[in-house]
Amino acid sequence: MSIPKLNHYPLPRDAELPENRxxxxxxxxxxxxxxxxxxxxxxxFYGDDNPLIDTMIQNIQALKxxxxxxxxxxxxxxxxxxxxxxxxxxxxxxxxxxxxxxAQQPIVDAxxxxxxxxxxxxxxxxxxxxxxxxxxxxxxxxxQLLIVGIxxxxxxxxxxxxxxxxxxxPFLVADAIADFxxxxxxxxxxxxxxxxxxxxxxxxxLGTQTQDLxxxxxxxxxxxxxxxxxxxxxxxxxxxxxxxxxxVQVMNLISLWxxxxxxxxxxxxxxxxxxxxxxxxxxxxKED
Amino acid sequence: MTHPLPLTDSQxxxxxxHTISGRGELFNVAExxxxxxxxxxxxxxxxxxxxxxxxxxxxxxxxxxxxxxxxLHHDNTPPHIICQxxxxxxxxxxxxxxxxxxxxxAKPFDLAKDALMTLFLLRGPQQDYLVIVAHHLLLDGYGxxxxxxxxxxxxxxxxxxxxxxxxxxxxxxxxxxxxxSDGYQTQQNQARDTLNQWLDKIxxxxxxxxxKADVSEPNHRLTSTFSQSVWHTIQSAAQVTKTTSSEILLAxxxxxxxxxxxxxxxxxxxxxxxxxxxxxxxxxxxxxxxLPLPLELNEQDDLSAVAHQINQQxxxxxxxxxxxxxxxxxxxxxxxxxxxxxxxxxxxLPFASTPKYAGVETSSHILSxxxxxxIMLQIHLLGDTPATVDFDSNIARYDSDSVKNIQSRIFxxxxxxxxxPKLSLKSLCKQLSQGNLEVS
Numbered sequence: 001m002s003i004p005k006l007n008h009y010p011l012p013r014d015a016e017l018p019e020n021r022x023x024x025x026x027x028x029x030x031x032x033x034x035x036x037x038x039x040x041x042x043x044x045f046y047g048d049d050n051p052l053i054d055t056m057i058q059n060i061q062a063l064k065x066x067x068x069x070x071x072x073x074x075x076x077x078x079x080x081x082x083x084x085x086x087x088x089x090x091x092x093x094x095x096x097x098x099x100x101x102x103a104q105q106p107i108v109d110a111x112x113x114x115x116x117x118x119x120x121x122x123x124x125x126x127x128x129x130x131x132x133x134x135x136x137x138x139x140x141x142x143x144q145l146l147i148v149g150i151x152x153x154x155x156x157x158x159x160x161x162x163x164x165x166x167x168x169x170p171f172l173v174a175d176a177i178a179d180f181x182x183x184x185x186x187x188x189x190x191x192x193x194x195x196x197x198x199x200x201x202x203x204x205x206l207g208t209q210t211q212d213l214x215x216x217x218x219x220x221x222x223x224x225x226x227x228x229x230x231x232x233x234x235x236x237x238x239x240x241x242x243x244x245x246x247x248v249q250v251m252n253l254i255s256l257w258x259x260x261x262x263x264x265x266x267x268x269x270x271x272x273x274x275x276x277x278x279x280x281x282x283x284x285x286k287e288d
Numbered sequence: 289m290t291h292p293l294p295l296t297d298s299q300x301x302x303x304x305x306h307t308i309s310g311r312g313e314l315f316n317v318a319e320x321x322x323x324x325x326x327x328x329x330x331x332x333x334x335x336x337x338x339x340x341x342x343x344x345x346x347x348x349x350x351x352x353x354x355x356x357x358x359x360l361h362h363d364n365t366p367p368h369i370i371c372q373x374x375x376x377x378x379x380x381x382x383x384x385x386x387x388x389x390x391x392x393x394a395k396p397f398d399l400a401k402d403a404l405m406t407l408f409l410l411r412g413p414q415q416d417y418l419v420i421v422a423h424h425l426l427l428d429g430y431g432x433x434x435x436x437x438x439x440x441x442x443x444x445x446x447x448x449x450x451x452x453x454x455x456x457x458x459x460x461x462x463x464x465x466x467x468x469s470d471g472y473q474t475q476q477n478q479a480r481d482t483l484n485q486w487l488d489k490i491x492x493x494x495x496x497x498x499x500k501a502d503v504s505e506p507n508h509r510l511t512s513t514f515s516q517s518v519w520h521t522i523q524s525a526a527q528v529t530k531t532t533s534s535e536i537l538l539a540x541x542x543x544x545x546x547x548x549x550x551x552x553x554x555x556x557x558x559x560x561x562x563x564x565x566x567x568x569x570x571x572x573x574x575x576x577x578x579l580p581l582p583l584e585l586n587e588q589d590d591l592s593a594v595a596h597q598i599n600q601q602x603x604x605x606x607x608x609x610x611x612x613x614x615x616x617x618x619x620x621x622x623x624x625x626x627x628x629x630x631x632x633x634x635x636x637l638p639f640a641s642t643p644k645y646a647g648v649e650t651s652s653h654i655l656s657x658x659x660x661x662x663i664m665l666q667i668h669l670l671g672d673t674p675a676t677v678d679f680d681s682n683i684a685r686y687d688s689d690s691v692k693n694i695q696s697r698i699f700x701x702x703x704x705x706x707x708x709p710k711l712s713l714k715s716l717c718k719q720l721s722q723g724n725l726e727v728s
Contacts, residue, residue: 007707009520010527049710051528182520228603241564244603248534248669251638255671265641267433270569271456 002096006045008052009182011175014201014210015259016186018193024144024169026205028070031171032142034127035060035076036149036156038111041104043150052178057110059176059202060148066206068116073140075133076113077122077155081105087123125158134166144169146205152179153188160197170197173205213256214282220275222253236275245273262286291344292351292359293460296467298562298575301614302425303350303358303399312396314503315425318655319432320385321418325648328447329409332418333369335442335452336407339435340366343457345573346426346435350399358399360460367403369418377412382511382653385419389655392421394506399425424574424658430561431572433639436652440643447646458570466567472610479608483616486582487629493580494549495631495662496694501684503661510679510691518703519674525706531595534636534669535602537677539594540702541665542583544694545631547701547717556581557630558602560609578613580630581605587714591705594713633664640670654678661685663694 038060046053067074081099085092092098099105106112113119123130137143145163147156147170156177160170172192179185193199203210212218216236224231227243234243247266254264262285269278295303306312340346344362352358378384388410397404404423409416420432427435438455445452466472514522519533526533542554558581563569581601585594617627635657642650657666663686666678677698679691686694697720705716 007517007521008524008528009517010524047708051524051709181517183516239564239566241569244606246602246606247561247638248532248636251669251671252532258671265433265437265643266639267430267437267641270430270563271434271566273566273569 003042003045004180005047006050006180008046008050009185011052011055012182012186012189013256013259014203015256017174017199017201018186018190020193020198021195022169022198024171024198026144026146026171026200028072030142031067031072031144031146032137032140033063033067033072033074033146033148034159035064035074035107035111036127036147036159036177037077037079037122037151038108038149039078039099039105040108041079041099041101043108044104046178056148056150056176056178057108059173060111063146063148063173063176063202063205064111067146072146073142074113074117075127075136076107076117076119077127077149078105078107078119079122083123089124091124122155125155126162127155127159128162128166134168137168143167144171146171146173146200148173148176150178151184152177153184157188157191160192161195164196172197172199173202174199175202213253214260214262214279214286216275216279219279223275236279239273240275240278241270241273257282291348291362291460293344294464295350295358295360296460296463296573296575297612297615298577299350299360299425299573300358301612302423302574303352304614306396306399306423306425307352307356311503312399312423313394314659315423316393316395316397316421316656317424317427317432317658318389318393318419318421319436320381320389320653320655321420321436322381322385322651322653323416323418323645323648324650325415326411327416327443327645327648329369329371329411331443331446331646332409332439334446335439336369337366338442338452339438339455340364340403342438342455343572344460345457345463345571346405347403348460349401349403350425352400363403365403367405367407369407369409371409371411374410374412374417377414381417381651382655385417385653386509386655389419389421390506392419393656397423399423419655426574427572428574428576429559429635429637429639429657430563430576431574433641434570434572437641437643440645443645456570457572458567460573462567463571463573466565467610476611479611480615480619482604482608483579483611484619484623486580487616487620487625490553490555490580490582492551492553493555493626493628493631494545494551496545496548497662497685497690499685501682503659503682504684507656507659507664507680508683508686508688508691510681510688510695511676512679512695512699513676514674514699514702516674518699518706522702522706523672525591525709529592529595529709531592531599533675534667535595535598536591536706537667537675537698537702538581538598538634539591540698540705541632541634542585542594542598543701543705543713543716544697544720546585546713547697547720552585552587552713554583554585555629555631556583557633558605559633559635560605562609564610577609577611578630578633579605579609579611579616581634585713587712587717589713590711591709632662633660635664635666636669637666638669640668656680663691665698 163170404426663681668676
């Protein structure tokens with residue numbers, strides 16, 4: 001009945017994010033950040049040294065710093081301990097008694113709130129339920145909400161739905177949330193993108209460039225991480241097979257291109273195994 | 289080009305195995321291309337003819353003289369695609385195709401007389417299925433991909449009313465010239481020395497079975513696919529350890545052997561594509577080679593350490609991949625050393641593609657990649673799609689329960705280690721020995 005033990009999985013890449021229906025832009029004067037339920041208790045189900053959680057925390061740290069820099073207020077949710085049956089309501093039927101140990105209640109150390117932040121008490125899936133969160137946002141003239149934390153398809157998604165119904169624009173930060181599984185993570189992103197909000201990535205918010213694996217420079221930078229060759233010794237007209245690029249690495253590249261709608265296969269790439277020829281092929285496929 | 293021509297080392301090795309064994313059917317391979325709709329048999333036959341005649345490595349017969357020296361003779365006659373109607377489309381295409389191909393796989397080709405490929409177009413009410421049975425001498429896994437891709441290009445050209453494309457297959461003579469060059473021969477000599485040095489350091493080679501029984505019947509196949517969530521964890525672990533999913537699977541296989549034999553020295557057999565130069569990459573004929581991948585593991589190693597050792601060892605193996613396993617065994621025999629040079633054979637298959645035939649989607653099913661006398665794991669790597677593993681085994685050495693147990697141990701090891709990449713090999717083996725198994 002409790003939350004299951006959770007494994008890590010790769011966070012979605014930018015090219016995998018669902019297409020948004022809305023074209024909202026984040027405005028620092030209208031936005032607030034919500035860091036959802038990153039308490040020791042909920043994070044604990046992922047075990048120690050979980051790469052998914054480590055990455056999520058790093059991303060939330062970066063996002064929080066960005067929000068401080070742009071005067072975007074930061075809110076946290078945290079569930080209380082030892083809720084009575086009446087307080088916890090139907091959550092008991094679904095998840096059991098929940099948080100009991102006081103040591104498990106605080107936000108994880110790496111994301112500990114500062115005095116500038118507001119910590120909301122969380123009672124239900126949505127951060128807005130049984131809480132004056134909406135009013136607090138209105139008081140600060142905020143009608144956009146960036147949502148990060150755990151768990152993607154439960155509280156995070158439900159809070160996004162609730163925000164939408166209150167005319168607050170929710171933005172789900174795809175690579176700053178974690179979930180039970182990657183399928184549920186993607187389901188939450190798909191639902192929000194199609195029905196109640198906008199899905200964004202860290203790179204989009206922070207304005208950092210992601211590697212374009214269909215451009216000469218982007219692909220070259222990526223391939224240099226896979227082979228034993230210094231950049232100044234690399235020749236884009238030499239065989240990548242001679243440089244040591246192997247079939248499995250090529251297959252991974254094919255998957256990445258496929259996410260961008262470009263179809264290739266190992267055999268056709270192997271017959272023209274140079275970076276220059278691959279870029280030419282990718283350009284042709286983009287035009288198809 | 290003047291024919292007849294000599295064979296390459298790989299072709300010759302395969303010809304010898306076929307001829308000496310008296311069991312030519314063991315070297316048959318088969319694949320089924322499932323069309324998600326109906327296609328034109330006429331265009332397919334025309335496409336086949338064009339592909340066939342574009343390569344003298346396909347359009348040939350292997351005829352030997354009295355001194356058992358085979359030569360490649362050019363023969364332009366393509367095989368005729370045999371069309372058969374089937375009453376209904378099968379629900380389980382793989383099982384259906386395996387069943388259909390079974391009698392054809394069991395029949396040896398006559399290397400001197402036959403085109404080494406037989407094709408059947410099975411026509412169901414909704415879909416068509418192309419079953420291809422070929423001799424390994426003609427095509428290996430990569431060669432099958434090259435052949436299929438060319439067939440697809442030609443079919444699509446015909447469907448659009450365009451001229452048939454100029455196909456750029458390597459000719460036998462070009463491949464011979466490359467492989468007879470001084471540079472290639474020097475590389476071969478170095479490879480021979482390196483591989484023999486590696487083997488000299490190995491005390492014993494273990495597989496999952498200690499029996500030595502020969503193949504008496506077709507291999508048994510158990511197919512298992514990783515669940516989506518376990519595969520995601522493996523992919524995530526690959527990111528964390530800066531390796532690849534395939535290296536994690538190889539690490540898991542190595543761990544199960546360490547656990548079973550209580551030995552930290554593991555020697556896998558790895559199928560190598562054995563194509564480096566462009567000339568080789570445009571050749572459909574057999575070139576793949578199975579070579580030892582020796583690993584010297586430490587019980588304190590974590591997933592990252594083992595996967596990195598595998599990565600480095602594969603890089604070293606690539607440099608020696610052109611030296612034939614048959615030659616290596618001959619070297620060992622001459623020195624009076626053990627001929628047992630590899631444990632379980634692993635075949636990583638990243639060649640899958642799903643081309644469209646005039647808009648009709650396809651999916652390919654490998655029915656047989658040859659016969660093993662021990663156990664072969666064919667790992668189908670499809671990027672983000674969970675890997676499927678075919679466990680092909682010699683039933684004289686492995687009963688079905690033991691193969692299920694091997695599958696379960698490998699899948700469990702991969703799952704446990706991906707979930708906890710910092711777990712030591714020793715701890716992982718302990719968990720495996722405690723029977724912490726699951727069927728994923």
